[in-house]
Amino acid sequence: MIMKNKVTIVLALACLAVATGCSNEQMQAFDIGDSAVYFQSRSNTYSLIGISDDEIELSIPVKMVGPKADYDREISLNVKDSTAVRGKDYEIVSSMVAAGELNGKVVIRVKALPEDVEELYMKLEIVRNGHFPNTFYSNNATTVGWTASYSRPMLEVWRYWYLYFAPCYSKAMHKVIVETLGVDVDKYTCSRIYVEQNPELTYKLPTWWYSANRKLREEVAAYDKAHPDNPLRHSADFERFNSYNVAVGEGTKEETLPTILSTLNVY
Numbered sequence: 001m002i003m004k005n006k007v008t009i010v011l012a013l014a015c016l017a018v019a020t021g022c023s024n025e026q027m028q029a030f031d032i033g034d035s036a037v038y039f040q041s042r043s044n045t046y047s048l049i050g051i052s053d054d055e056i057e058l059s060i061p062v063k064m065v066g067p068k069a070d071y072d073r074e075i076s077l078n079v080k081d082s083t084a085v086r087g088k089d090y091e092i093v094s095s096m097v098a099a100g101e102l103n104g105k106v107v108i109r110v111k112a113l114p115e116d117v118e119e120l121y122m123k124l125e126i127v128r129n130g131h132f133p134n135t136f137y138s139n140n141a142t143t144v145g146w147t148a149s150y151s152r153p154m155l156e157v158w159r160y161w162y163l164y165f166a167p168c169y170s171k172a173m174h175k176v177i178v179e180t181l182g183v184d185v186d187k188y189t190c191s192r193i194y195v196e197q198n199p200e201l202t203y204k205l206p207t208w209w210y211s212a213n214r215k216l217r218e219e220v221a222a223y224d225k226a227h228p229d230n231p232l233r234h235s236a237d238f239e240r241f242n243s244y245n246v247a248v249g250e251g252t253k254e255e256t257l258p259t260i261l262s263t264l265n266v267y
Contacts, residue, residue: 035066036134037075037097037104037126039142042247045121045151046144050183054112057093060124060144061155062104064097073097073131075104081143082122084110089120097131110146121145143249150174152248153186156194156201162244163190164209165216166263168251172235173260180219181212213267220261232260 040061048056062075075095084090090110097104106124113120125141128134145151150171152158161169165177177185188204189195195203204212224231238258239251 032067032069034134035064035069035073035132036136037062037064037132038136038139039063039124039126040139041155041245042139042142043249044142044144044154045248046146047151047186048113048146048148049150051112055109056112056146058108058110058144058146060106060108060142062095062097062106063139064103068100068102069097071099073104074129075106075132076127076129077106078125078127080123080125084120084122090122108144113146113148118149119145119147150178155244156189156191156198157186159244160188160190160209162241164213164265164267166260166265167242168234168238168240168263169248170234170236170238170260172233172238173263176220176232176260177216180216185212210267213265217261217264217266220264224259224261233257234260234263 040063044058044060046056046058073096075097077092077095079086079092086092088111090108093107093109095104095106110120121143122145123141123143126132126135152169152174153161158169161177166173184202187201188208189201190204190206190209192203195201220232234257236257239248239253240263241251
């Protein structure tokens with residue numbers, strides 16, 4: 001019986017080696033003409049709080065499947081469902097994967113919001129062209145917005161808010177986080193790679209994040225204790241997410257807005 005099992009294993013390994021060899025011989029290198037791009041997130045909303053400039057440039061990250069090229073490759077876009085007017089409220093500065101890069105970005109220059117306007121947005125859709133003849137069903141479009149209020153931070157920051165602060169978001173909680181940890185918390189990340197890709201971000205060690213979590217919980221708990229009839233609650237835009245990759249608007253709502261303390265992560 002032992003000998004039979006050994007023979008069976010040897011035969012199985014031999015078949016696997018043959019199969020692997022065949023697949024390697026048949027495998028073709030990914031052709032540059034088959035490259036495709038997609039948006040990193042289906043929602044990109046930028047807060048203009050603290051920004052006094054008349055014009056601001058927004059950068060929307062785009063992921064690519066395919067090899068690098070030694071020339072710039074333009075990404076074709078279709079704009080729809082927009083509350084902003086091109087030429088008046090915004091201009092698309094560029095949309096490309098630059099030479100030698102594996103990912104790209106769409107850069108939009110937006111005007112400061114008028115005093116009577118809370119938010120403007122538009123939907124960008126990737127369109128096939130000669131550089132990118134293929135499109136993805138998922139993340140082929142994204143909503144881009146800019147607001148005078150708080151908004152969920154960029155993915156490189158939000159990923160760690162989700163992990164260390166709470167698996168949910170609301171403008172009310174955002175306000176409490178900023179008031180407790182400072183305005184720069186919107187630019188903190190726990191990834192050195194993200195900082196290399198975006199110098200505007202600041203790297204914070206995991207120990208900082210654990211300490212920030214405790215400070216946030218203590219501050220919120222102290223407020224709730226002092227105001228038992230009116231604890232800090234999430235605002236109406238509250239959403240709970242089962243992953244940091246879930247876009248704004250695709251999370252779950254709750255009939256009764258929870259207290260902020262009840263949703264904070266515990267470490």
